Amino acid sequence: MSATYTGPKVCLWTLDHANPASLETYVANGGYSALKKILAERTPAAEIIEQVKISALRGRGGAGFPTGLKWSFMPRGYDGDKYIICNSDEGEPGTFKDRDIIEFNPHQLIEGMVIAGYTLGAKAGYNYIHGEIFELYQAWEKALDDARAAGYLGQNICASGWAFDVHAHQGYGAYVCGEETALLESIEGKKGQPHFKPPFPASFGLYGKPTTINNTETLASIPWIMRHGGQAFLDLGKPNNGGTKIFSISGHVNRPGNYEIPMGTPFADLLEMAGGVRNGHQLKAVIPGGSSAPVLPAEIIMDCTLDFDSIAKAGSMFGSGAVIVMDETTCMVRALERLSYFYYEESCGQCTPCREGTGWMYRVVHRIEHGQGRPEDLDLLLSVGSNIAGRTICALGEAAVGPVQSFIKHFRQEFEYHIANKRCLVGA
Amino acid sequence: MSLSAQSLAQIDKEVAKYPADQKQSAVMAALRIAQVEKGWLAPETIEFVAGYLGMPTIAAYEVATFYNMYELTPCGRHKITVCTNLPCQLQGADTVAEYLKKKLGIAFGETTPDGRFTLKEGECMGTCGSGPLCLHNNHTMHTHLSTETVDKLLDELK
Numbered sequence: 001m002s003a004t005y006t007g008p009k010v011c012l013w014t015l016d017h018a019n020p021a022s023l024e025t026y027v028a029n030g031g032y033s034a035l036k037k038i039l040a041e042r043t044p045a046a047e048i049i050e051q052v053k054i055s056a057l058r059g060r061g062g063a064g065f066p067t068g069l070k071w072s073f074m075p076r077g078y079d080g081d082k083y084i085i086c087n088s089d090e091g092e093p094g095t096f097k098d099r100d101i102i103e104f105n106p107h108q109l110i111e112g113m114v115i116a117g118y119t120l121g122a123k124a125g126y127n128y129i130h131g132e133i134f135e136l137y138q139a140w141e142k143a144l145d146d147a148r149a150a151g152y153l154g155q156n157i158c159a160s161g162w163a164f165d166v167h168a169h170q171g172y173g174a175y176v177c178g179e180e181t182a183l184l185e186s187i188e189g190k191k192g193q194p195h196f197k198p199p200f201p202a203s204f205g206l207y208g209k210p211t212t213i214n215n216t217e218t219l220a221s222i223p224w225i226m227r228h229g230g231q232a233f234l235d236l237g238k239p240n241n242g243g244t245k246i247f248s249i250s251g252h253v254n255r256p257g258n259y260e261i262p263m264g265t266p267f268a269d270l271l272e273m274a275g276g277v278r279n280g281h282q283l284k285a286v287i288p289g290g291s292s293a294p295v296l297p298a299e300i301i302m303d304c305t306l307d308f309d310s311i312a313k314a315g316s317m318f319g320s321g322a323v324i325v326m327d328e329t330t331c332m333v334r335a336l337e338r339l340s341y342f343y344y345e346e347s348c349g350q351c352t353p354c355r356e357g358t359g360w361m362y363r364v365v366h367r368i369e370h371g372q373g374r375p376e377d378l379d380l381l382l383s384v385g386s387n388i389a390g391r392t393i394c395a396l397g398e399a400a401v402g403p404v405q406s407f408i409k410h411f412r413q414e415f416e417y418h419i420a421n422k423r424c425l426v427g428a
Numbered sequence: 429m430s431l432s433a434q435s436l437a438q439i440d441k442e443v444a445k446y447p448a449d450q451k452q453s454a455v456m457a458a459l460r461i462a463q464v465e466k467g468w469l470a471p472e473t474i475e476f477v478a479g480y481l482g483m484p485t486i487a488a489y490e491v492a493t494f495y496n497m498y499e500l501t502p503c504g505r506h507k508i509t510v511c512t513n514l515p516c517q518l519q520g521a522d523t524v525a526e527y528l529k530k531k532l533g534i535a536f537g538e539t540t541p542d543g544r545f546t547l548k549e550g551e552c553m554g555t556c557g558s559g560p561l562c563l564h565n566n567h568t569m570h571t572h573l574s575t576e577t578v579d580k581l582l583d584e585l586k
Binding site for chain 1: 445446447450452453454455456457459460481483487490491494495496497498512513514515517518519550551552553554555556557558559563566567568569
């Protein structure tokens with residue numbers, strides 16, 4: 001067996017070249033040609049949106065919402081400022097793909113943001129970068145300077161007379177700012193607390209102006225779609241799941257890292273590309289789409305393909321394509337304890353069910369892990385969870401509940417053993 | 429209380445990214461820049477930043493207390509923040525964290541008596557494939573940590 005993918009890559013193809021991040025490398029390989037063509041021909045926005053719709057590009061940040069449809073929500077003929085925002089606030093445990101786009105192919109992201117700005121009639125764009133990757137924030141600012149100097153940003157883009165600029169905004173340690181309304185608050189210089197939708201950002205976004213927020217990988221895919229056509233992008237993946245996708249694989253594999261492969265690739269192939277489970281151990285469980293996605297036992301995930309539909313059918317969430325692999329030595333109680341602590345720590349405190357509930361869930365899992373669990377604790381956890389989900393402004397509360405419910409559903413015996421015997425079943 | 433001319437120039441550059449009537453948008457960057465200069469955010473530093481951006485002090489204070497990379501109490505010269513979240517944990521972060529605690533003789537959230545090191549437990553830094561990892565003074569990431577590379581790192585941080 002040797003699972004490899006040698007076909008076209010949408011986002012991380014620059015890694016096959018020397019100086020992958022440089023403007024020269026990007027331009028020498030067709031970079032910015034889609035933007036130039038659009039500006040020279042004054043391609044109508046509706047035509048661009050149509051190509052994005054054909055491509056079946058679905059939001060790469062986790063929700064999987066069709067990008068073309070999202071773009072069509074922006075009001076046309078609006079007489080005022082509009083904004084395009086790139087969401088690079090990548091802090092969902094297991095996800096580390098957007099950082100690689102910024103590090104290794106920043107100009108494709110810039111081109112994607114400029115095309116989006118042109119299509120949606122925006123005045124400016126902001127890229128919201130996760131706080132902990134400051135070195136990439138600096139690298140991104142340098143890429144913006146290079147693009148400005150070359151006329152791809154600024155007052156007169158590609159000598160077309162059209163003006164648009166992109167800026168970087170750095171987060172400083174708040175997972176919840178990955179939620180789009182919290183992110184907008186944060187750019188406005190406030191606490192990053194989400195607010196109710198509606199109003200949706202397309203009508204009331206940054207500074208109260210129409211705004212579209214897309215994930216980094218989503219926006220970086222746009223130039224490829226415009227250069228090769230929506231159909232070519234769709235053909236890379238499978239129906240309703242266009243394109244290649246960057247999968248971030250971490251945990252108990254021999255070669256953790258990012259792998260850009262077609263949507264619909266069997267999970268088993270990705271596992272093999274990552275060198276298989278470490279030290280020849282057996283696969284126990286996989287969280288397929290970032291820490292908020294329900295965990296799946298080995299026997300279920302091994303039959304899945306990596307796309308929105310297959311993972312949803314298996315009872316989990318494709319999410320951001322962040323695959324966390326756990327082998328047979330993993331204590332599922334300890335793993336859940338760490339995830340529950342994360343949501344407790346990161347709840348913004350605005351909605352009572354989430355603020356109180358995440359702390360409650362963490363404390364109960366903590367006591368089970370530390371040999372003080374009570375027989376009624378599993379029912380208590382599920383009851384607390386059901387009082388969070390659907391009762392909060394944003395999805396963080398539900399994200400905290402997903403792991404609790406799924407870990408208990410698939411590994412209940414391990415939790416019961418912990419409670420009854422005050423120690424771990426796997427001896428970790 | 430003021431900030432250096434260099435810090436103010438950096439803040440001005442951030443302010444210029446936003447519409448003229450939205451200077452508050454630069455508060456996160458301004459607090460970061462102030463923290464780099466002062467080592468932590470004293471109440472008078474936050475007050476200065478708020479005044480500089482023409483926003484209420486309480487609004488700047490809200491931001492400083494909401495985002496966890498700001499320090500509201502004095503901090504060691506070298507702040508080491510270790511990610512212990514699940515992917516890093518599976519890749520050995522607990523071993524690294526225990527080693528750091530033992531070697532520095534402090535727990536998470538504490539500073540060594542000589543003021544050289546502060547140790548913190550961090551949340552996901554979005555670089556899980558390279559864990560275990562830590563962040564030095566918020567801005568420099570060190571990946572693929574082992575007890576050997578931790579020794580080397582600590583030796584370099586005087």
